[in-house]
Amino acid sequence: MKERQTKSRLAIRELLVSAKQPLSATELIEALLRLGLAVNKTTVYRELEKLLKKNEISEVDFGEGQKRYELTHGDHHHHAVCTECRAVVELEIEGRLGDILSMVTKQSGFRIEKHLIEFFGVCEACQS
Amino acid sequence: MKERQTKSRLAIRELLVSAKQPLSATELIEALLRLGLAVNKTTVYRELEKLLKKNEISEVDFGEGQKRYELTHGDHHHHAVCTECRAVVELEIEGRLGDILSMVTKQSGFRIEKHLIEFFGVCEACQS
DNA sequence: TCATTTAACGCAACTTAGTTGCATCTGTCA
DNA sequence: TGACAGATGCAACTAAGTTGCGTTAAATGA
Structure with a gap:
């Protein structure tokens, strides 16, 4: 079956699209909560995993002990x-x-x- | 009072001195155990903190979600x-x-x- | 419109790295 | 050798991330 268009999925994608900087999973969860979407962290991590696999987002590491994610755009930078x-x-x-x-x-x-x-x-x- | 010369402290330092590569706290604990020294992780983390403060060791980040430590030698490299x-x-x-x-x-x-x-x-x- | 299917979800429990408070232990020095 | 303070261990905790499993709900076809 195709990928479903769920509220969480759409919101996570929207947040990543409009983000000015790479977001951490925790920041995403907080932002979703502010939108009135109490999305479980498991869901967020699983969605990030999928987006990574499809190369829609890239992992960014600032050495903070947590990963950040940004839309894949252009070359590695x-x-x-x-x-x-x-x-x-x-x-x-x-x-x-x-x-x-x-x-x-x-x-x-x-x-x-x-x-x-x-x-x-x-x-x-x-x-x- | 001065810094005490304890078994753990000496062993941790010795391990860092003879390490061929930056060691993680977990690797240090395992290496200490192999030496017959069952040093608590709290002790290891506190010792690393002190060595960092005295600039005897430097933190290294390979983006693994864990810090590594190596003897400070020469410039940042x-x-x-x-x-x-x-x-x-x-x-x-x-x-x-x-x-x-x-x-x-x-x-x-x-x-x-x-x-x-x-x-x-x-x-x-x-x-x- | 409704039933079916299965992707997506939430929850709880777990893992790993690291931290903190507190009581106990032990180098060190007088 | 005794006393002080630094060092240690333990237990409990935090934060990021993972896993298993039962439930929910999009999407599709009738």
């Missing part, structure tokens, strides 16, 4: 995260990644398959 | 992790980091304070 207000800016550093990657390959001898690259600091607004 | 055998190689890519960092700063407007950069793939031994 990286973020700058404000440690004050949690604002997230998407970066375009793919140009410089090539030679780093070949450097890493040469140094390690590994066949590099993925990487984890994120930046943390204070955004303009929080600097003043 | 990055790793290549084999996804097959878990071997870890230390990298020297500081040279290329400068222009990436300035690129990130320019793009985001953030005052960048730290970053998370790790590479994952298959090591030479596991490729054959």
Whole structure:
């Protein structure tokens, strides 16, 4: 049978679409609650799993001990995260990644398959 | 009073000194057990906290949902992790980091304070 | 419109990493 | 050797995430 259009599913997708930053499962649950939808965490985790499998969303790791999820859009990219207000800016550093990657390959001898690259600091607004 | 030289403390330090790769708290506990030291996890976490505070060890995050710890040695550096055998190689890519960092700063407007950069793939031994 | 089917859901219980409060133990130093 | 305070262990807890299972409810066809 096809995938069903349930309230929870539609709402989770909508939240991810309109999110300005990668959301954690907990944030999703809270946002759903604010919409009047008391969705169980199991449901949220299972929906995220499906969206991941269909490559509609991507996992993001800011080293917080929890995963975040954002809509898959364009190539794999990286973020700058404000440690004050949690604002997230998407970066375009793919140009410089090539030679780093070949450097890493040469140094390690590994066949590099993925990487984890994120930046943390204070955004303009929080600097003043 | 000074810091006491207890069996657990000495063993934890020794394990971290002789470790070939960053260790997780769980791995430390298991290694201690193998040495005949049934050290409680609370003790291990508290000791790691102290070592961190004294900057004797550094936290490493491979996005596994658990922290790893390695002796602080030299500058902040990055790793290549084999996804097959878990071997870890230390990298020297500081040279290329400068222009990436300035690129990130320019793009985001953030005052960048730290970053998370790790590479994952298959090591030479596991490729054959 | 209604019955059927099965995907989706909720609940409870569990796992893993890490934390906290408190009572007890034990290095260390006088 | 005794006393103090740092170190430890235990139990209970938190937070993120997972699993099994019984129930609910979209979707489809009659």
